[in-house]
Amino acid sequence: xxxxxxxxxxxxxxxxxxxxxxxxxxxxxxxxxxxxxxxxxxxxxxxxxxxxxxxxxxxxxxxxxxxxxxxxxxxxxxxxxxxxxxxxxxxxxxxxxxxxxxxxxxxxxxxxxxxxxxxxxxxxxxxxxxxxxxxxxxxxxxxxxxxxxxxxxxxxxxxxxxxxxxxxxxxxxxxxxxxxxxxxxxxxxxxxxxxxxxxxxxxxxxxxxxxxxxxxxxxxxxxxxxxxxxxxxxxxxxxxxxxxxxxxxxxxxxxxxxxxxxxxxxxxxxxxxxxxxxxxxx
Numbered sequence: 001x002x003x004x005x006x007x008x009x010x011x012x013x014x015x016x017x018x019x020x021x022x023x024x025x026x027x028x029x030x031x032x033x034x035x036x037x038x039x040x041x042x043x044x045x046x047x048x049x050x051x052x053x054x055x056x057x058x059x060x061x062x063x064x065x066x067x068x069x070x071x072x073x074x075x076x077x078x079x080x081x082x083x084x085x086x087x088x089x090x091x092x093x094x095x096x097x098x099x100x101x102x103x104x105x106x107x108x109x110x111x112x113x114x115x116x117x118x119x120x121x122x123x124x125x126x127x128x129x130x131x132x133x134x135x136x137x138x139x140x141x142x143x144x145x146x147x148x149x150x151x152x153x154x155x156x157x158x159x160x161x162x163x164x165x166x167x168x169x170x171x172x173x174x175x176x177x178x179x180x181x182x183x184x185x186x187x188x189x190x191x192x193x194x195x196x197x198x199x200x201x202x203x204x205x206x207x208x209x210x211x212x213x214x215x216x217x218x219x220x221x222x223x224x225x226x227x228x229x230x231x232x233x234x235x236x237x238x239x240x241x242x243x244x245x246x247x248x249x250x251x252x253x254x255x256x257x258x259x260x261x262x263x264x265x266x267x268x269x270x271x272x273x274x275x276x277x278x279x280x281x282x
Contacts, residue, residue: 087272136201
């Protein structure tokens with residue numbers, strides 16, 4: 001959706017949507033998202049995934065170094081994570097960045113996640129966007145004032161695979177998901193890179209991980225160009241991570257850039273920081 005169309009939609013929403021209805025709709029949408037978050041956490045607590053072998057010699061050397069770096073005192077028994085974020089976001093098919101606050105609840109034991117965000121659009125008008133991926137099926141939508149739908153996509157094999165890759169791309173914030181015994185396997189490339197492959201629900205997705213001299217995972221990259229003309233960003237094809245800090249026994253990167261990538265270039269669309277992170281479990 002281009003900027004002119006979005007502004008017209010925002011003006012229409014201001015005229016047509018009474019304030020009381022906006023309040024009720026926003027409350028209902030927030031409750032719906034909270035219910036889905038709880039579903040992700042419940043499924044994570046019930047999952048039977050058993051991680052093993054963070055130091056296994058079957059793992060590529062840089063991956064072993066990564067696990068030693070992020071789990072200095074062993075692997076904590078967490079099941080899911082809640083992440084609050086803030087930063088700048090660029091809507092698809094636009095060039096301007098806007099401030100954004102966002103939240104994710106993600107299972108560490110299976111590829112389930114829910115992402116929600118609020119983005120200023122025009123004057124007092126905001127958009128609420130959400131992405132849900134549970135049990136191998138995704139849905140995403142964006143609503144002006146929590147009422148007027150301006151983008152909506154539902155499950156297809158291509159979008160489900162994109163969401164599966166999204167779970168993998170976000171995983172430096174919850175590195176237990178990358179351990180042996182879960183849905184991710186590793187293939188060696190060289191002394192600083194390895195290929196991470198996630199498999200679930202009959203689909204696979206892969207990213208190339210690059211590690212620094214400490215063992216920190218500093219970037220993930222897709223091996224194929226993205227389609228820059230889609231009305232959604234999906235997972236993006238590139239992420240850079242930095243500012244690792246110890247949280248509940250896990251080193252987490254608090255700064256990130258997520259970008260589309262094609263033709264040897266990256267096009268950032270989400271630049272931000274983790275403002276709070278909380279692990280949960282049984």
